Amino acid sequence: MTRTAPAPATPGASRAPGRALTVLVVSQVLGGAGTAAGITVGALLAQDLFDSTSLSGLPVALFTIGAALGAAALGRVCQHRGRRVGLALGNGVAAAGSAGVVAGAAAHQPALLLAALFVYGAGTATGLLARYAGAELAPPARRGRAAGTVLVAMTLGAVAGPNLVGPTGQLAHAWGIPRLAGPFLLATAAYTAAALVLLVWLRPLPAPPEPAAEDPGAGPASGAGPREPVRGTSGVVTGATVMVVAQLVMISVMTMTPVHLTGHGHGTQTAGLVIALHVGAMLLPSPLSGLLADRVGGGPVAAVSGGVLLGGGLLAGLAPPASVVLSACALVLLGIGWNLALIGGTTLLTHAAPAETRATVQGLADVGMSVAGATGGMVSGLVVTGSGYPTLAVAAGALALAVIPAVALRGSPR
The missing domain is CATH 1.20.1250.20 (MFS general substrate transporter like domains)
Known part of the structure; x- marks a missing residue:
């Protein structure tokens, strides 16, 4: 039986997943900075605005609820419109929420602040969802490493974000905005940059080939990796x-x-x-x-x-x-x-x-x-x-x- 030889892979196609993974890493560094900066002072900002410690836990609650709903919504967007659109949208939502927090703090409007924190939380769900995009860009034998690379990139931003609380607070004060809203200025800029990086440089890629379904009675092929359920x-x-x-x-x-x-x-x-x-x-x-x-x-x-x-x-x-x-x-x-x-x-x-x-x-x-x-x-x-x-x-x-x-x-x- 005559078998058709597979078409040779072009150098550009072989490099495309690597370029896309680099784009994801850059966006994760930016997003990690935005997430860490916002979480660092969220409770303190609420305590200062409400002049009460009893409501200082509201930011965490709204952040968590927003992240849950955001993960579901962004997952559906990624499914129907692609990872590029879904992840960029998530970062854009986080940027809008961060800007809303700054506006609420500057205007001393608690309702606007709380609503913006919810939106901010919904957008930050992008950080963990991006690991799935990294896994899908890699062949099945390297999915774990790709997901790990995307996750660890968040650490770089998460370390940098809290260290910029002081400088961003000074900038906010110079603009007539409460100091504690300064980190959300950073979050606005970081998430906006992450959304632009994804929109401009992350291009749709053909899905890597899935491993073929195997006969349950057959042993693993020579040199094959660990057997995992392909579908189910x-x-x-x-x-x-x-x-x-x-x-x-x-x-x-x-x-x-x-x-x-x-x-x-x-x-x-x-x-x-x-x-x-x-x-x-x-x-x-x-x-x-x-x-x-x-x-x-x-x-x-x-x-x-x-x-x-x-x-x-x-x-x-x-x-x-x-x-x-x-x-x-x-x-x-x-x-x-x-x-x-x-x-x-x-x-x-x-x-x-x-x-x-x-x-x-x-x-x-x-x-x-x-x-x-x-x-x-x-x-x-x-x-x-x-x-x-x-x-x-x-x-x-x-x-x-x-x-x-x-x-x-x-x-x-x-």
């Missing part, structure tokens, strides 16, 4: 479950750790350092986690995350309150476990979701993560009030073990 509901459900559980566990412990530390005599500077180490552990290992997912598969990486999260929860709960070092180690373990779950779950979901509904499904998975984060933040305070921080940390770690049977029970490859 079980892979989608498993990937989403892993990410949602990890988000719930991580947020619940992270939220109450500063309260736990300051309640036992440690200063806010110490609590801030512990959280900074935690955030670094959440994002910096992304390339290594992606490489691991490409080598052994998203399922094993997701399963390992359960054990790492358990270790972090147990250490946080059993560490003496006087030991900042052990508390920091616990939060670093929680960050690494969350990262493994996110990369492993992303890889599973991207492999399993059909192309015709993939972006929508990915957006809904991130909605689940946002809801889990909001739930963890609210429930954690109740648990600590009723039973104490050690109970919360140990219970959260034990809950993380649920990802292991979720991975073990997923359907076998087609």
